[in-house]
Amino acid sequence: MSYSRDQVKQITDKVLNMAKADAVEVRFSGGERSATRFANSSITANLIEHDQEVAVTVYYGQKTASATTHQFDDASLVRMIEQVQELAKRKPDNPELMQPVKGPQPYVEIDAVLPATANFGPAERAAMVKISTDICEKKGVLGAGYIPKLHWTDALANSHGLFGYFRYAEASFILTCRTPDQTGSGWAGTTGVKDIANINAAQLTEVAADKGLKSRKPRAIEPGNYTVILEPRPAARFLSLVLGALNARAAEEGRSFMSGKERGSTRVGEKVFGENVTLRSEIGNPILRQTPIGQDGLAAKSVTWIEKGVVKNLFYDRYWATRQKQEATGTQPGMSLVMEGGTATVDEMIKSTKRGLLVSFFWYIRGVDNQTLLNTGMTRDGLFLIENGEIVAPVQNFRWNESPAVGFNNITMLGRPVPMHTGEAYDNPGTALVPPMKIEDFTMTSISPAV
Numbered sequence: 301m302s303y304s305r306d307q308v309k310q311i312t313d314k315v316l317n318m319a320k321a322d323a324v325e326v327r328f329s330g331g332e333r334s335a336t337r338f339a340n341s342s343i344t345a346n347l348i349e350h351d352q353e354v355a356v357t358v359y360y361g362q363k364t365a366s367a368t369t370h371q372f373d374d375a376s377l378v379r380m381i382e383q384v385q386e387l388a389k390r391k392p393d394n395p396e397l398m399q400p401v402k403g404p405q406p407y408v409e410i411d412a413v414l415p416a417t418a419n420f421g422p423a424e425r426a427a428m429v430k431i432s433t434d435i436c437e438k439k440g441v442l443g444a445g446y447i448p449k450l451h452w453t454d455a456l457a458n459s460h461g462l463f464g465y466f467r468y469a470e471a472s473f474i475l476t477c478r479t480p481d482q483t484g485s486g487w488a489g490t491t492g493v494k495d496i497a498n499i500n501a502a503q504l505t506e507v508a509a510d511k512g513l514k515s516r517k518p519r520a521i522e523p524g525n526y527t528v529i530l531e532p533r534p535a536a537r538f539l540s541l542v543l544g545a546l547n548a549r550a551a552e553e554g555r556s557f558m559s560g561k562e563r564g565s566t567r568v569g570e571k572v573f574g575e576n577v578t579l580r581s582e583i584g585n586p587i588l589r590q591t592p593i594g595q596d597g598l599a600a601k602s603v604t605w606i607e608k609g610v611v612k613n614l615f616y617d618r619y620w621a622t623r624q625k626q627e628a629t630g631t632q633p634g635m636s637l638v639m640e641g642g643t644a645t646v647d648e649m650i651k652s653t654k655r656g657l658l659v660s661f662f663w664y665i666r667g668v669d670n671q672t673l674l675n676t677g678m679t680r681d682g683l684f685l686i687e688n689g690e691i692v693a694p695v696q697n698f699r700w701n702e703s704p705a706v707g708f709n710n711i712t713m714l715g716r717p718v719p720m721h722t723g724e725a726y727d728n729p730g731t732a733l734v735p736p737m738k739i740e741d742f743t744m745t746s747i748s749p750a751v
Contacts, residue, residue, distance in 0.1 A: 301330070301331055301332050301350045301451075302331060302332075302413075302418070302451060302453065302467065303328075303330055303331070303352075303453040303467070305465045308328050308453060308455045308465055309455075309457070309463060309465070311328060311354065311372060312326045312328055312354075312455060312457035312463070313457070314377065315354060315356055315377060315381070316457060316458070316459055318377060318378060318381050319356060319358055319381045319384075319385070319459075320385070321358035321359055321360055321385060321388070321459075322359050322360050322361060323358075323359040323399055323400050323458065323459050323460065324356065324357070324358055324359070324400075324458060324459040325356070325357040325359075325400045325456070325457070325458040325459075325597075326354060326355070326356050326357075326456070326457045326458070327354070327355040327356075327357075327454075327455070327456050328352075328353070328354055328453070328454070328455040328456075328457075329351075329352070329353050329355075329452065329453065329454050329455075330351060330352030330353060330452070330453055331350070331351070331352075331450070331451050331452035331453050331467075332348065332349070332350055332449075332450070332451045332452070333347075333348070333349045333351070333448075333449075333450055333452075334346075334347060334348040334349070334421070334422075334448070334449050334450075335347045335446060335447060335448040335449065336422060336425040336426065336429060336446075336447045337444075337445070337446055337447075338429045338432070338433065338443070338444070338445050338447075339442070339443070339444040339445075340442055340444075341433040341436065341437055341442075341443070342433070343426060343429055346422050346425075348422075351370065352370060352372065353368055353369070353370050354368065354369055354372065354377070354380075355367070355368040356368075356380060356381060356384055357384075358381075358384050358385055358388045359388070359397070359399060359400070360388055360389060361393065362393035362394050362395065362397045363388050363389065363391045363392070363393055363394070363397075364388055364391065364394065364397055365384050365385075365387040365388035365391055366384065367380050367381075367383055367384035367387070368380070396619045397619075398596065398618045398619050398622070399460075400458040400459070400460050400462065400596070400597070401458065401460065401462050401596055401597045401598055401618075402460040402461065402462070403460060403461045403462065404461060404462065404463070405462060405464060405593075405597060405598060405599040406599045407464055407466075407592045407593060407599050407600075408583050408584045408592040408599070408600070408601075409584075409592075410466070410583075410584055410589070410591075410592050412466070412467065412468035412469065412470075412494065412589040413451070413467055413468060413469045414469065414494060414495055414496075416495070416496055416497070417449070417451075417469040417470065417471055417493075417494065417495065417496050418451050418469040420449045420469075420471050420496050421449075424496070425447045425449070428447060428473065428499070428501040429445070429447070429501075431501045431502050431505070432445060432475060432501050432502075432504075432505040435502060435505040435506060435509060436477060436505060436509055439477075439509040439510075439513065440479075440480070440513075441477040441478060441479055441480075441484075441486075441509045441512045441513060442477065442478050442479070442480060443475055443476070443477045443505065443508070443509070444475070444476050444477075444478070445473070445474060445475040445476070446472075446473075446474045446475075446726070447471065447472065447473050447474075448471065448472050448726060449469070449470070449471040450468075450469065450470055450471075451467075451468075451469040452467070452468055452469075453465070453466070453467045454466050454467075454591060454593065456593055456597045458597065462597050464592075464593040464597055466591045466592060466593055468494075468589045468590075468591070469494070469589075470492050470493060470494055470589055470731070471493055471496050471499065472489065472490065472491040472492060472493060472499075472721070472726050473489055473490055473493075473499045473501055473504055474487075474489035474491065474726060475487070475488055475489060475504055475505060475508045476508060476512075476681060477505070477508040477509045477511070477512035478512055478751070479512055479513060479516050481516070482751060483515075483516045483517050483518070483751065484511075484512045484513060484514070484515040484516035484517075484694070484751070485511075485512050485515060485680065485681045485682065485751045486507070486508045486509065486510065486511025486512035486513075486514070486515060486660065486681055486682045487508055487511065487533065487660050487661045487680075487681035487682060488504040488505070488507040488508035488511070489504060489508075489533065489726075490504065490718070490719060490720075491719060491720055491721040491726050491731055492588070492589070492719050492720075492721055492726075492729075492730070492731025493719060494587065494588075494589045498719075511660060511681070511682035512682070514682075514684070514691075514694060515681075515682045515683070515684070515694040516694065517694070518683070518693070518694040518695050518696045518697075519685065519693045519694065519695050519696070520695070520696045520747060521685065521695050521696070523698060523744045523745055523746050523747065524743075524744060525741045525742065525743055525744070526655075526656050526657050526741075526742055526744055527653050527654075527655065527656030527657070527686075527738065527739070527740050527741070527742070528656060528657050528658075528659050528738070528739050528742040529646060529649045529650060529653065529656065529657070529658045529659065529686070529736065529737075529738050529739075530659050530736060530737050530738075530739065531646065531658070531659065531660055531661075531736050532718050532720045532734050532735070532736050533660070533661055533662070533720055534659045534660070534661055534662040534679075535720070535734050535735065535736055535737050536720040536721065536722045536732060536734040537662040537665055537677075537722065537724075538662065538702075538704060538707065539579075539637075539639055539704070539722060539732065539734055540634075540722035540723065540730075541665070541667075541673055541675050541703075541704050542579070542606075542673065542704050542708070543633040543634050543637075543722075544670075545557040545558050545670075545673060546558065546605055546613075546614050546615050546633040547614065547615050547633075548566065548614035548615055548616045548620060548621075548624070548626070548629075549616075549617070549620040550670075551566040551567070551614055552564050552565070552566060552620075552624065555670065555671075556670060556671070557572075557670065557671055557672060557673045557705055558572075558611065558614060559671075566611075566614060567611050568611050568612070568613070568614060569610065569611065569612075570610065570611055571608075571609045571610045571611075572606075572609065572610075572611055572705065573606060573609040573704075573705075573708040573709055574609050574708060574709045574710070574711050575608050575609050576608075576609075576640075576642070576711050576714055577606055577608070577609050577639075577640075577708050577711065578604070578606060578607050578608055578639070578640040579604075579605045579606040579637070579638070579639050579640075580602065580603060580604040580605060580606075580607075580637075580638055580640075581600070581602060581603045581605070581631045581632075581633065581635045581636045581637055581638070582602050582636050582637075582638045583600045583601060583602045583631065583635070583636050584602070584636075585636050585638060585733070587719060587733060588636045588637075588638070588719070588731060588732070588733065589731075590635050590636045590729055590731070591635070591729070594629075594630030594631050594632065594635070595617060595618070595628070595629075595630055595631075595632055596617075596618055596628075596630075598618070598628060598630030599630060600630055600631040600635055600636070601630060601631055602631070602636075603629065603631045605633060609708075609709075613629070614629075615629045615631075615632055615633055616628050616629045617629075634722065634729075634730055634732075637722070637732035637733070638717065638732065638733045639717060639732065639733065639734050639735060640714075640717070640735075641714045641715055641716050641717040641735025641736075642713060642714035642715060642716075642735065643715075643716070644713045644714060644715050644736075644738075645715060646658075646715060646736050648713070649713050649715070649736070649738045650686055650689060650690070650691060651689040651690075652689065652713065652738070653686045653689060653738070654687070654688060654689075655685075655686065655687050655688075656685075656686045656738075657679075657683060657684065657685060657686065657695070657742075657744075658682075658683070658684040658686060658691060659679055659683060660679075660680075660681050660682035660683065661679065661680050661681040661682065662677050662678070662679060662680075663677065663678055663679075663680050663724075663750075664677055664678055665677035665724075668701070672703050672705060673703040673704055673705045674701065674702070674703045675701075675702065675703065676699065676700065676701045676745075677699070677700055678697060678698065678699050678700070678748045678750055679697045679698050679700065679748065679750075680697050680748075680750045680751065681751075682694070683695050683696070683697050683698070696747050696748070696749075697747070697748040697749075697750045697751070698744035698745070698746065698747060698748055699744070699745050699746045699747075699748045700742065700743060700744050700745060701743050701745045702742055702743050706741075707739045707742060710739050710740040710741055710742075711737050711738065711739055712738050712739070712740055713737065713738035714735045714736070714737050714738075715735045715736040715737070716735060717733035717734055717735040718733065718734065718735070719731050719732075719733060720732065720733075720734045722734070
């Protein structure tokens with residue numbers, strides 16, 4: 301199910317004409333969410349959901365309220381609008397409320413729907429499952445995988461003349477392979493892929509299966525500080541820990557790692573990471589498909605957040621930008637995120653390491669201290685000891701305590717950036733281009749019983 305620009309505009313125009321308030325904003329979202337799950341050499345679920353939703357927000361001075369409906373007939377829309385208008389009038393004033401953005405916005409034109417990805421259905425996913433399970437059976441491992449696909453339309457309109465429309469399609473392939481004795485586990489995947497031709501199910505299964513087999517009966521080694529080589533998935537999760545710190549309000553109110561020494565100041569212009577750390581939001585990137593519609597309907601623009609370790613920009617929402625007499629950023633730090641990489645391969649990183657760990661996966665990451673960006677998490681699905689440039693043994697998983705404020709000052713090698721989701725889940729926006737990275741003195745605090 302897909303929605304054309306004209307179809308969506310007819311719906312949003314209808315709601316705008318029905319609602320009576322000082323200002324009205326309408327959000328439309330709809331399309332197809334589908335997925336195939338498989339385990340133990342067979343498909344366990346084929347899921348498909350066709351959904352549509354309209355959300356309307358009405359404004360009366362500094363009062364506002366929102367409501368949603370999944371039914372687009374006139375009676376349902378009228379009922380929603382009447383309820384939200386009544387609710388808004390009873391709300392207290394919100395002194396930080398910003399009125400809707402006025403007029404058309406210069407959105408970047410992005411072609412984010414390839415036909416093959418939009419039509420990536422159960423038959424195509426089943427073919428990938430067959431390839432994967434055949435390899436798993438041949439290698440003697442148990443594979444459990446997830447192949448989600450999203451073909452979606454988002455739009456935003458308001459009574460001040462704004463209309464933004466964006467349609468995208470993406471897919472992912474995620475696989476964990478375990479040994480029958482449950483002592484070995486390996487992960488491989490690619491996420492948020494715009495072109496399904498870039499999903500190589502056979503190659504990914506080979507990687508996950510080999511890791512599972514090689515990680516059997518891991519050796520226990522002492523916690524401590526290790527050189528670590530983070531493959532793209534744990535590197536993306538580690539990178540995500542920086543994004544919340546790029547909020548200007550938290551920094552200027554003294555609640556953030558990016559807060560300056562003087563009251564109300566920030567660390568913009570200060571070198572906080574190593575020379576090899578450059579991070580930017582690249583709207584219109586040909587690989588990433590994320591929306592050109594920024595916060596509150598502002599046009600998303602490319603922004604450099606960190607350049608060669610120096611903080612260049614922070615995110616200003618519309619309220620805080622007005623209060624501080626700054627320009628609202630529009631682009632949020634997680635949008636179309638690109639971390640510059642290098643030319644090193646993971647194999648070259650391994651060969652350059654005297655003693656360290658190859659990390660396949662991070663999970664259950666939780667914040668400890670916002671001021672220092674200290675987080676705690678665990679490794680899993682393949683952790684390997686490196687000695688004298690070679691992988692010598694699987695080792696038991698660790699809990700780690702580390703901050704990107706430290707880790708991103710200790711990067712000694714970077715690889716080629718690849719698409720990888722930065723969040724815990726894989727179904728929502730959040731794919732970035734992230735390189736594998738070699739980091740010195742990464743703190744492993746205790747052994748974890750996870751496989």
